[in-house]
Every structure is written in C-alpha cells, then in structure tokens.
Amino acid sequence: MNIVVVDDFYEKPEVVRQLALGAQYRDVTKMNYPGFQSLQSYSSNALVGKFEKVLGRKLVIDPSSLTFGRFRIMLEETGSRLKVHLDGFCDWTGVLYLNPNSDCRGGTGFYRHRRTGIDNRLSEEESRARGFANWEDLERSIIEPDTLNADAWEQTGYVAMKFNRLVLFKGNLLFHCHTESFGADLKTGRMTQNFFFKEELS
Numbered sequence: 001m002n003i004v005v006v007d008d009f010y011e012k013p014e015v016v017r018q019l020a021l022g023a024q025y026r027d028v029t030k031m032n033y034p035g036f037q038s039l040q041s042y043s044s045n046a047l048v049g050k051f052e053k054v055l056g057r058k059l060v061i062d063p064s065s066l067t068f069g070r071f072r073i074m075l076e077e078t079g080s081r082l083k084v085h086l087d088g089f090c091d092w093t094g095v096l097y098l099n100p101n102s103d104c105r106g107g108t109g110f111y112r113h114r115r116t117g118i119d120n121r122l123s124e125e126e127s128r129a130r131g132f133a134n135w136e137d138l139e140r141s142i143i144e145p146d147t148l149n150a151d152a153w154e155q156t157g158y159v160a161m162k163f164n165r166l167v168l169f170k171g172n173l174l175f176h177c178h179t180e181s182f183g184a185d186l187k188t189g190r191m192t193q194n195f196f197f198k199e200e201l202s
C-alpha cells in the first residue's frame with residue numbers, strides 16, 4: 001500500500017479553504033517547493049487520529065521539524081517546471097487539494113526514471129548491486145541530474161486534483177511531482193494542505 005486516496009476528507013472543507021485564504025505566507029522556493037507556504041500549521045489531535053485510522057497505524061508527528069498541516073500555494077508561473085523528486089525526510093506525504101473543482105487542473109504524478117528503470121528508492125544492497133556506494137550516491141549521480149528533465153521520466157501513476165481529496169503516498173519511496181500549475185494569486189492558485197510524517201516503529 002503505497003498510495004491511498006481519501007475523498008471528502010474534511011467534514012467542512014469550505015471552512016478549511018477560508019482558513020487558507022486568510023493565512024499568511026512566505027516564499028519557500030528555496031525549500032524545494034515552487035511556491036508559498038503558510039507561516040502556521042493547522043492541525044489537531046483529531047486530524048492526526050484520522051490519518052492513523054486511514055493508515056491503520058500509529059504515526060510520529062513532529063510539526064517543529066516537518067511540515068504538518070501548513071497550506072501551500074503554487075502559481076502557474078512558480079510551478080511551471082516539473083521537478084520529479086522524493087521526499088527523503090519522511091515516510092509518508094499527504095496532499096489535500098483545496099481548489100474548487102471548477103479550478104482543479106492536473107494532480108500528482110508518479111514516475112519511473114526511463115534510462116535506469118528505477119521507480120522507487122532502492123535499498124542499500126540494490127544500490128551497491130548497481131555499482132554505487134549507497135542510495136545517496138546513486139541518487140546524486142544518476143537521478144538528480146534528471147530531476148528537471150521531463151523527458152527522462154515516464155509517468156506510472158496519477159491522482160487527479162479534486163476539492164477535499166486527500167492523497168497519501170510513500171513520499172520517501174515514490175518519485176513524484178505536481179503535473180500542472182495554475183493561477184496568478186492566492187485565490188486562483190493551486191492550493192493544498194501538506195503533511196509529512198513518519199510511522200511509529202513497531
């Protein structure tokens with residue numbers, strides 16, 4: 001189970017969108033996201049409980065080190081380039097779409113690196129079998145040079161944007177990227193609420 005889609009996630013998604021429209025943002029392009037992120041996290045124990053129920057396991061949430069419940073805004077211009085990547089710092093990535101359906105375009109794509117056939121993070125053993133010291137070495141040598149090269153990637157999966165849809169996926173394992181960017185401001189831009197977290201070790 002690497003990708004989980006939950007529709008109608010929030011009971012009152014309009015209220016969440018209003019919160020996002022009223023939030024303050026800063027440019028986080030340097031943090032590897034092509035757009036803006038809210039200064040504050042919007043979360044609760046009930047929300048964490050909901051995630052645990054969906055995934056059927058205990059989670060480790062640490063908003064002080066990983067974004068959990070912050071809103072993100074991507075504009076047509078800031079997200080114009082595809083940038084395929086892994087979220088190497090977490091087990092799971094959650095993206096909740098907050099645009100009205102009439103504005104939704106594209107979604108989240110999952111990818112395979114064409115030349116090497118690699119479609120997820122390899123184990124240390126597999127990385128060594130391909131002649132590299134470890135995964136980081138392999139990633140630096142043959143994945144990172146292609147991160148912005150759309151032709152280097154084949155799309156293997158796709159989850160379309162839809163208002164109040166939550167997509168949870170193993171961000172640390174699966175190469176992914178937004179497939180389209182749109183809008184020119186807070187109201188018309190691609191609005192999501194983002195979650196990065198780990199599983200509790202059992």
Ligand SMILES: [Fe+2]
Pocket residue numbers: 085086087093171176
């Ligand atoms: Fe990501």
